[in-house]
Amino acid sequence: MEGFTEIVEGRTKLLVxxxxxxxxxxxxxxxxxxxxxxxxxxxxxxxxxxxAPRLKERTLADGFTGVGxxxxxxxxxxxxxxxxxxxxxxxxxxxxxxxxxxxxxVSAKCRFSVNEVCKFLLNGNDREERFGxxxxxxxxxxxxxVDCVLxxxxxxxxxxxxxxxxxxxxxxxxxxxxxxxxxRPLNNGYGNETAVRLLTSLMALTASRLExxxxxxxxxxxxxxxxxxxxxxxxxxxxxxxYSNLGYIRHCFNCGHRLAxxxxxxxxxxxxxxxxxxxGLLWTAPxxxxxxxxxxxxxxxxxxxxxxxxxxxxxxxxxxFKGDEISSKMHTNPHSVAKIVEKLQATGYKASRASxxxxxxxxxxxxxxxxxxLS
Numbered sequence: 001m002e003g004f005t006e007i008v009e010g011r012t013k014l015l016v017x018x019x020x021x022x023x024x025x026x027x028x029x030x031x032x033x034x035x036x037x038x039x040x041x042x043x044x045x046x047x048x049x050x051x052a053p054r055l056k057e058r059t060l061a062d063g064f065t066g067v068g069x070x071x072x073x074x075x076x077x078x079x080x081x082x083x084x085x086x087x088x089x090x091x092x093x094x095x096x097x098x099x100x101x102x103x104x105x106v107s108a109k110c111r112f113s114v115n116e117v118c119k120f121l122l123n124g125n126d127r128e129e130r131f132g133x134x135x136x137x138x139x140x141x142x143x144x145x146v147d148c149v150l151x152x153x154x155x156x157x158x159x160x161x162x163x164x165x166x167x168x169x170x171x172x173x174x175x176x177x178x179x180x181x182x183x184r185p186l187n188n189g190y191g192n193e194t195a196v197r198l199l200t201s202l203m204a205l206t207a208s209r210l211e212x213x214x215x216x217x218x219x220x221x222x223x224x225x226x227x228x229x230x231x232x233x234x235x236x237x238x239x240x241x242x243y244s245n246l247g248y249i250r251h252c253f254n255c256g257h258r259l260a261x262x263x264x265x266x267x268x269x270x271x272x273x274x275x276x277x278x279x280g281l282l283w284t285a286p287x288x289x290x291x292x293x294x295x296x297x298x299x300x301x302x303x304x305x306x307x308x309x310x311x312x313x314x315x316x317x318x319x320x321f322k323g324d325e326i327s328s329k330m331h332t333n334p335h336s337v338a339k340i341v342e343k344l345q346a347t348g349y350k351a352s353r354a355s356x357x358x359x360x361x362x363x364x365x366x367x368x369x370x371x372x373x374l375s
Contacts, residue, residue, distance in 0.1 A: 001099050003030050003092075004067075009038055010045065012076040013103045014069055015096040031093035032066045032139075039222055040137070041070050042304050044160065045077050046296040047218060047229050048133055051158050052080035054231075055132040059083045059125055061152060062135045063117040063145070066090075068097025068110075070135060075106040085131070087113045087120035117145055121152035130154045137162040142199075143180040146206045150214075155234040159214070161203065164225045169195035186251055186279040190258075190320045192221035193356045194249060197318060200228050200283035204242050213238030217289040218296065220307055221356040228287070248280035249319055256325065256367045260284050260318050271368055284318045288355065311355035317362045320354035321370065329371060337361050340374065347373040 004015040016033040020026040026034050052058055058081050062071040065086035075084045084106075088094050094112045101110040113120055117136075124130055134153045136142050142149075142161045153159050163169060168176045171187025171194075178184055181198045182205060185191065196219050207214045214230040221227075251258045252269035257276075261267075267276050288311045297308035327334040337353055337360070344351035344363050354360030363370060 001096060004096050004099075006103070009069065010042065010073050010077055012073045013100055014067060014072060015100045015103070016067055016069075028090075029092075031090055031096055033069060036223065037069075037137075037225070039303060040162070040225065040227060041073055042301070043218075043220065043227075043296070043307070044070055044135065045073055046300050046304060046308075047160065048074055048081060048158075049078045049299060050292060050295040051133070051217070052078065054156065055154075055158075056156060057125075057129065057132045057154055059085065059131045060133040060135065061085045061087070061121060061125075061131040062137075063087055063121055063149070064136065064138050065097060065112070066093050068093075068100055068112065070137065071110065071112075072097065072100055072104060072106065075101070075110050076104050081133070083109055083111070083125065085111045085113070085120075085125060087115050087117065089114065089116060118148035121148045124152070131157065133158045133160070135160050139164065141165040141168070141180055143202060146203055147210070150203070150207050150210055150212055150232060153232040155232070157232050158217070158229060159203070159232055160227065160229045161199065162225050162227045163195070163199050166192070166195060166224055166226065169198055169226065183281045184279055186249065186277060188251055188253070189322050189325055190354075190357070190360065192226065193319060193354070194279050194282065196221055196226045196228060196287065196356065197249075197282040197284065198279075199226055200230070200287065201246055201281055203228065203230060204245060204283060207232065208239040208242040211236045211239050213242070215289070216283070216285075216287045217292045218311060219287040220311065222307070245283060245285035246281050247284040248278050249282065249284075250276040250278050251319075252276045256321075256329065258319050258367070271366070282318075286316050288312065288314055306358075307355060310353045310358075313352050314355050315350045315352045315362050315364070317350075317364060320357060320360040320362045321367070322357060322360050324359060326370060326374065329367075330374065335374060340370075343373050344370065349373070
């Protein structure tokens with residue numbers, strides 16, 4: 001196809017603009033393709049393969065499909081998914097996606113359309129029914145589309161939502177974050193996890209308004225994007241309980257103390273008496289469903305398994321510490337995360353690696369107790 005070149009990602013042939021393979025920032029014309037998002041798509045393939053047995057209808061909708069990279073990979077690499085629907089506002093991108101479907105021999109199970117994303121999602125599948133899996137991977141914020149994604153998912157279905165407005169979610173523009181996500185961020189060492197929890201909170205609050213409830217099964221923060229996978233259930237009683245999963249994170253920028261709290265409060269740090277900063281409202285319940293994440297890891301390469309193994313073993317604490325943060329306070333050479341986790345566990349605390357930072361760890365110990373255990 002003129003203006004496009006053929007590549008292979010995973011086991012799938014794709015037609016992409018040549019400049020997208022060489023430019024630091026992939027151009028949006030004639031169509032958008034981001035090769036750096038391969039890991040994102042690799043994890044999606046694993047997630048959809050693991051989730052497929054739970055689905056009543058094995059269909060997938062990809063609202064911002066671009067040249068069809070994710071939709072086509074699912075069609076080729078997740079045979080359990082019976083029908084794939086890809087949509088984009090760019091006709092050139094959809095033309096490339098259709099041609100690539102032919103190259104892969106999956107045209108019969110693929111439907112591509114040119115439409116505004118919410119119109120596409122709310123039109124449903126060929127029988128005007130909702131979808132088993134709904135994937136949203138937009139440029140920037142997904143906030144304006146979350147309603148449509150949740151409305152388009154079947155009861156018991158899966159939604160996966162990406163956010164790339166990380167500067168907003170990680171605390172650079174707190175007022176914008178409050179407007180988009182109904183919560184304040186924190187610009188600190190574990191801001192990417194706080195960001196994921198703000199996105200999850202928006203999903204949960206939006207779902208509750210629609211008499212729905214979500215249950216996150218996997219979430220990750222990689223490079224410039226965040227992504228949450230969540231099961232959607234039609235349940236007014238579960239929707240009523242949404243606030244039991246939400247709360248706040250308080251952080252002291254003086255001594256590094258941090259904790260989860262149910263209520264917003266201008267509190268002073270119990271360790272050093274400085275004023276604490278507060279993030280939230282945000283999701284404070286678990287983000288990772290360990291059995292599901294373990295199942296995902298069965299088919300992954302080493303890079304995927306590293307993320308998934310950490311996520312499956314992660315303890316239920318809504319923040320993490322960084323190893324170099326602790327060594328800086330102790331004025332010592334950096335401790336390895338494995339050694340820190342081992343020492344904390346030996347002292348009687350819960351501890352694990354942090355899935356959203358390879359140099360991070362989670363523990364139920366306060367920072368002063370962490371320093372004491374490592375001294």
